[in-house]
Amino acid sequence: MRRSWLLAKIHPTWHFTAACLGVVIGVWSARWVPHTGGLTWLFTSGLLTLLWAMRPRRFMLAAALIGGVCLGVWRGSATQESVAMYDALYGKHVQIRGHIADDVETNNRGQAVAKLARVTLDARSLPGDLWVTVAAGQTVLRRSDVMTLDGRLQPGFGSFTASMTGATLVKVEREQPGDVALMVRDDFAEHVRKAIEEPAASLGIGYLLGQKSALPPHLVEALTVAGLTHIVVASGYNLTILVRLARRAFARVSKYLATLSGGVLIVGFIAMTGASPSMVRAGLVASLSMLAWYYGRKFHPVTLLALVAAATVLVNPSYAWGNLGWELSFAAFAGVMIVAPLLQAYFYGNEKPRLVPQILGETISAQLATAPIILVAFGQFSNIAILSNLIILPFIPLAMLLTFIAGLGSYALPAAAPIIGWPAEFVLRGMVAVVEWCASVPWAQSEVVFPWWGAVVWYGLIAAACWYVKWRTRYRLYEASIVE
Template sequence: MKPAHPLYSVLAWSAGCLAGVLAARFVPLPALADPLWLVVSAGGLLLSLWQQRRWLIALACVCGLLAGLCRGTAVRLPEITTSHYSGQTVTIHGRINGDPSANRSGGQTVQLAVATIQNQPAGGHIWLTTHTHARLQRGSHVVVRGKLSPGFGVFAGAMYRARIIQATAPQGDIFLPMRDWFAGRLFTWLPNDEAALAAGFLLGHKTALSNQLDEAMRTVGLTHIVVASGYNLTILVRLGRRLFARHSRKIALIAGLSLVAGFIAITGASPSMVRAGMVAALSMAAWFYGREVHPLTLLIVCAAASVLIQPRYIWGDLGWLLSFAAFGGVMFLAPLLQHYFYGQQRPQLIPQIMTETFSAQIFTLPITLYVFGSVSIVALIANLLVLPFIPLIMLLSAIGGLLGPLVMAPAHWLLSYVVMVVYQLASVPWATLELRLPISAIIGLYLGLGAMLWWLQRRTQFSWRSVNITR
């Protein structure tokens, strides 16, 4: 019997892991919360990879399911403890995840990773708003008090207008002071809107955006360029590869991976950055070893790895879902459209941006309609007018931020152009379309996208293995 390719076992284990974590959201099994089950699962996967028997692929899937249930249960049980305090006024100790953001009432909104409630061990994340003037930062440890309300989405609870009893500065995050120092220089030498955009491009520092600019960018479908996302990371990885590949593939690989790690450390490990970092790292490794990897393999393996790190992602984290949906569009639909219209010839910059933007928008559209009930009509135009300049803006802003205002002028001009485009397109009366669809229609839309992919692949005979996001 012909041996099974090891990749099939990895895919089966990854698929089982996704199913297990998802199942643990609804049916946590306390008996499987022991980390020893992860060791058992890894042993089963290694056995499948070693023997390479076809029937062992099923074993790999079961072992992945076991790993998912173990990891998901270990995270879900403390969340259930937190939810039991709903409706009570409690004191919570926890750590702030991500950057706090300003809300419309003039306060701050944070995502708090719970450590204890009423001095009892607990877990999960809560959505918290407060009107404190204390400086809250990513990684700050805080003690808060307020009434715990029922949670929503991936949050085990919510606390509105919480009172901050104590807040301590983050410890051990050496990149946060560097980020804040560089952002301060940008705001010193650029107007507020332009500086906020530059900080978003380079640092993933979206919280500095004014409410007006933030709303305008949502309207025109450009929010993805000012948050830590795969687009910004891809620009850095491609830059590193092109600068060093002509000298040494090994140096190019090291440079690319270093940029990935550094960018994630500076911006924070958001769901979209975790996904983008894993995809970029695996794609760089495949390029280095001269291997061609099917994008579906990247999608499943990266999804499984990310939910093992944080099971809440697959339980309904909107950023994670949108990130993977956009990745699916760029990696599956965009190459098919480019091959359909241009054949073997690589499209120029503008057609490439158009197909990639359209593909990402169409794959995230069902989720956007279901959650927000609206879609940007001008998103494609906005992306065509802005995206070609983002790499140059990032380069000029980085140089200007380091060297001073004398070399910041070119970045200032380009950033002002972006601000102008955003506000002009956002002022168009028909910029957005209000349309809310039921879940059955969302499923139908994704089935239709699957049918379109099948038809395009049959028509073009395109080879998926030629797709690599770092090229």
């Protein structure tokens, strides 16, 4: 019986899923694997892939997984070898040049904090991204600006290959025509501010455009304590709302128009917010889901999760080496697309839950999936996150729509902008009040010392619970979709 079960044919997508998971494991483990035998890893991966492709039996899942691991180790080792050139530069005073990759933020010392990509030193390209802090001066730094910095190069952290703190800003260049999408975003944000007063305006801009850097510091702190930071950063949540609205608005006209509009929104949103790890993940997931819907197909969430994770780490292996944004994005996605549907099937059966129970289930699932990462990284946990999300999330699509209308009204009728923006301001001010109240509760946040092995146990328990609920309910995860 056991032998026949192992020899049974299964759909090749499960072998593909195992291979993708293996790629992620391989890239992650490449830091501890000797950087030798690169072609051997690649050849072994190709051979094992050929084997499972020719015989898609259940026992070949192991071959697919190992083949993926070999491919991941090959890719990760190649990157590790390239960043080894930094070893000779750490501790030295150097002058570097690089492009600002994300919105510039300000730390508690008043310094500008930036992520540099496409870094060069003496006309020689350096791999990876750098984390830098610069004394804030008269020069306004924006995404896509080219900075020349002078300072001492130090080892990096997380997915950053190196860092430079307290650097001296030598020169700033702004390429022409520059970042057009950024200019469109910032211009629209300015028109929103003409129609809506602060801090409501910045909150609405955060919802609609994912621009967190413009929020007042006290509101950022309140959002963090209340467990609501994810709603004002460029994330899959904002993008999912836009793609769902586009699909529902144009699906009655034609599938082609709905898919095209969704694709334009995805590209435009990422162009305006920047290609952060969470946005890259969200864009790939939304794009693949829209294409599957267009062709009348569905992705299994586990396959979609594994495919996008493998694709992102193959392009940028550093995501797997401590990028919290990447980790939290995938954890939240797994919670919403795997844990939440199973919980709903367990409690509601074949009935679709109403809005409030659905939001509650998705919020709890996302919290369960991301909590171990947050606890290990920050040692903090928002006790009031479920309540705050339950109150705020149902009104976010309305707030985004009203903010968009306020911005358009400010262009069309500048004199009447405050009147056009009043509905948005009313809703947003109510949200600000809720956020500040949630953050002011004495027990809103707890500090917890949580070891890494605790996270392993936590995820093991979640996996076991998901298996049990799936076995009990016979729910098909293929039914879950982020675009429907």
